[in-house]
Amino acid sequence: YIPFSTGPRFCIGKKFALMSIKVILAHLVRHFHIESSSLKAGQLKGAMDLLLRPEHPILIHLKERF
Numbered sequence: 001y002i003p004f005s006t007g008p009r010f011c012i013g014k015k016f017a018l019m020s021i022k023v024i025l026a027h028l029v030r031h032f033h034i035e036s037s038s039l040k041a042g043q044l045k046g047a048m049d050l051l052l053r054p055e056h057p058i059l060i061h062l063k064e065r066f
Contacts, residue, residue, distance in 0.1 A: 035063065036058055036060055
């Protein structure tokens with residue numbers, strides 16, 4: 001994404017945004033079991049675009065750990 005790029009208009013909030021994402025993901029992984037409801041193992045196909053992304057959305061279920 002161009003605004004987060006390098007150069008004279010480098011986004012000053014990029015490091016904060018990345019740290020926030022890491023904290024949220026760590027919380028989810030620690031407190032929930034994450035399972036894919038739409039894909040089985042080996043069914044993931046990538047779509048060629050500017051970014052590598054899945055061809056179809058990946059639906060997930062979160063089950064709280066006890």
